[in-house]
Amino acid sequence: MINIVIIGEGNVGSHLASAFRMSRAQKRDVTVDVVNARTLKNLPSDADIYLICVNDDAIASVSDSLPIVNGIVAHTSGSIGIEALGRHHRRGVFYPLQTFTKGIELDYSEIPFFIEGSDSEVCSRLCDYAKLVSDAVRLAGSSDRALLHLAAVFACNFSNFLYTIADCIIKKGDMDFKLLLPLIRQSVEKVTHIAPQLAQTGPAVRGDFKVMQKQEIMLSSNPEYQEIYRLISKCILENQTQSKENC
Amino acid sequence: MINIVIIGEGNVGSHLASAFRMSRAQKRDVTVDVVNARTLKNLPSDADIYLICVNDDAIASVSDSLPIVNGIVAHTSGSIGIEALGRHHRRGVFYPLQTFTKGIELDYSEIPFFIEGSDSEVCSRLCDYAKLVSDAVRLAGSSDRALLHLAAVFACNFSNFLYTIADCIIKKGDMDFKLLLPLIRQSVEKVTHIAPQLAQTGPAVRGDFKVMQKQEIMLSSNPEYQEIYRLISKCILENQTQSKENC
Numbered sequence: 001m002i003n004i005v006i007i008g009e010g011n012v013g014s015h016l017a018s019a020f021r022m023s024r025a026q027k028r029d030v031t032v033d034v035v036n037a038r039t040l041k042n043l044p045s046d047a048d049i050y051l052i053c054v055n056d057d058a059i060a061s062v063s064d065s066l067p068i069v070n071g072i073v074a075h076t077s078g079s080i081g082i083e084a085l086g087r088h089h090r091r092g093v094f095y096p097l098q099t100f101t102k103g104i105e106l107d108y109s110e111i112p113f114f115i116e117g118s119d120s121e122v123c124s125r126l127c128d129y130a131k132l133v134s135d136a137v138r139l140a141g142s143s144d145r146a147l148l149h150l151a152a153v154f155a156c157n158f159s160n161f162l163y164t165i166a167d168c169i170i171k172k173g174d175m176d177f178k179l180l181l182p183l184i185r186q187s188v189e190k191v192t193h194i195a196p197q198l199a200q201t202g203p204a205v206r207g208d209f210k211v212m213q214k215q216e217i218m219l220s221s222n223p224e225y226q227e228i229y230r231l232i233s234k235c236i237l238e239n240q241t242q243s244k245e246n247c
Numbered sequence: 248m249i250n251i252v253i254i255g256e257g258n259v260g261s262h263l264a265s266a267f268r269m270s271r272a273q274k275r276d277v278t279v280d281v282v283n284a285r286t287l288k289n290l291p292s293d294a295d296i297y298l299i300c301v302n303d304d305a306i307a308s309v310s311d312s313l314p315i316v317n318g319i320v321a322h323t324s325g326s327i328g329i330e331a332l333g334r335h336h337r338r339g340v341f342y343p344l345q346t347f348t349k350g351i352e353l354d355y356s357e358i359p360f361f362i363e364g365s366d367s368e369v370c371s372r373l374c375d376y377a378k379l380v381s382d383a384v385r386l387a388g389s390s391d392r393a394l395l396h397l398a399a400v401f402a403c404n405f406s407n408f409l410y411t412i413a414d415c416i417i418k419k420g421d422m423d424f425k426l427l428l429p430l431i432r433q434s435v436e437k438v439t440h441i442a443p444q445l446a447q448t449g450p451a452v453r454g455d456f457k458v459m460q461k462q463e464i465m466l467s468s469n470p471e472y473q474e475i476y477r478l479i480s481k482c483i484l485e486n487q488t489q490s491k492e493n494c
Contacts (some may be wrong), residue, residue, distance in 0.1 A: 055453065055455070056455055079458045079462070097426065097427070097429070098433060099433055099437065099448050101437055101448065106436070111429055112429065146461070147417055147420040147465075148426070149458075151413040151414075151416040153450065153476075154476075155409060155410055155413035156427075156431060157447070157451065158409050158449075158479045161482065161483050162401045162402060163401075163402055163406075163438050164443040164444045166398035166402035167443050167444070172394055173391040173395070175391065179344065182358055182383075183403050184406070184435055184438070186346055188428075189351070190348055190407075191407065191428075194348070196410035196413075196414050196424070197414070199348060199407055200407055200408065200411065201347070201404055202403070203326075203400065203404075206302065208303055214326060214393070218397055219397070224481075227478060228405075228475075228478055228482065229400075231471070231474060231475055231478060234471075239408070
């Protein structure tokens with residue numbers, strides 16, 4: 001029997017709770033309690049693992065407010081070090097590289113989990129727990145985790161903002177964002193086969209300055225989007241002239 | 248019998264040729280000839296449609312170098328107007344909203360095709376030809392096509408460049424870009440269900456300045472990526488405070 005306590009009821013907490021509950025459906029003997037991070041009401045004292053799933057800024061204070069427990073205390077953040085949990089003897093990091101939105105289901109089994117632990121026994125336990133939900137579990141120290149998180153901000157958060165800009169542009173013609181979905185899906189399909197640098201298409205990589213100039217002018221009602229256009233186009237142009245190895 | 252001539256042997260030309268040939272496999276009576284755009288060697292004189300699939304800059308000159316034909320002359324560009332084909336009486340635009348890379352196959356049936364024609368008979372013919380390959384054919388004038396193309400640059404070309412940056416970051420930890428694929432796929436899955444503005448996650452939308460500051464510092468060896476980080480984060484922050492309607 002594995003007793004898991006999730007502290008925090010936000011996106012990450014509720015998704016991890018469903019993920020562990022699904023593993024239970026697969027006949028693994030797991031209990032999952034979700035506890036409010038502010039009140040810690042009904043916090044079980046004998047769990048195997050306490051997963052702190054709160055905003056980065058709150059991790060240290062939630063950790064400090066927990067009683068001393070025998071179980072492992074871990075957080076789920078990409079950018080906070082293990083030392084934020086310093087009060088606890090058996091501590092670790094349990095970082096799922098994924099974007100969680102309430103109400104949108106996902107396939108947990110392919111989410112990469114990156115594990116760090118205060119000692120090898122903690123590492124090995126945390127890996128076992130992560131394997132309850134995922135087939136892609138590996139160890140990573142704080143510096144690799146920070147790189148992963150930064151890469152994820154570009155690949156996921158910032159891409160999503162570019163979709164927001166595209167949505168804004170296409171609405172000016174009373175057209176629907178959904179028209180762009182086949183294109184967006186194919187862009188992702190391409191980078192599953194070839195490196196993104198080799199998959200680059202568009203006016204900037206072709207050095208098509210006439211199109212770039214026209215498109216910049218189209219953005220003149222929004223100087224910030226225009227600046228993003230200019231900056232990324234410039235980088236794409238320069239990137240092509242660099243060695244593929246030297247990024 | 249429909250006789251199609253593709254002028255240009257690049258990504259767009261070769262993909263459109265395969266797409267039409269696949270429709271032939273479905274027992275539609277189609278011939279497809281691909282012709283080199285510079286030499287126009289073996290150009291058939293009696294085709295129903297001549298599709299100019301060359302770089303935007305070359306469209307007008309290829310159009311001018313074609314003999315006067317009875318068939319429709321069309322280009323496939325998002326950002327060039329129909330008037331570039333002014334020499335030809337029956338002219339049009341046949342714009343597939345997709346990113347084409349040689350050697351990477353795709354499902355043509357869901358690619359949106361945007362059609363414009365010099366008269367309604369040409370429009371209707373071009374729609375029929377597009378329907379040979381796609382289930383998503385619609386009419387669009389030059390101004391809508393320009394909006395679609397600009398939106399596509401953000402949603403596809405620029406997102407791909409963000410993947411390139413992510414690849415560069417993750418390699419600094421000797422890790423593989425493929426680790427990011429489940430996250431990237433899920434980001435796309437989300438915007439098939441909810442508007443991108445509502446799907447936004449990450450440090451900027453949370454207003455997590457500590458993380459943003461750390462991540463900016465991590466990028467100090469590449470001032471341009473740092474500038475992209477700063478600019479997009481700022482826009483995400485501001486966007487959240489705006490009305491969702493006012494983009």
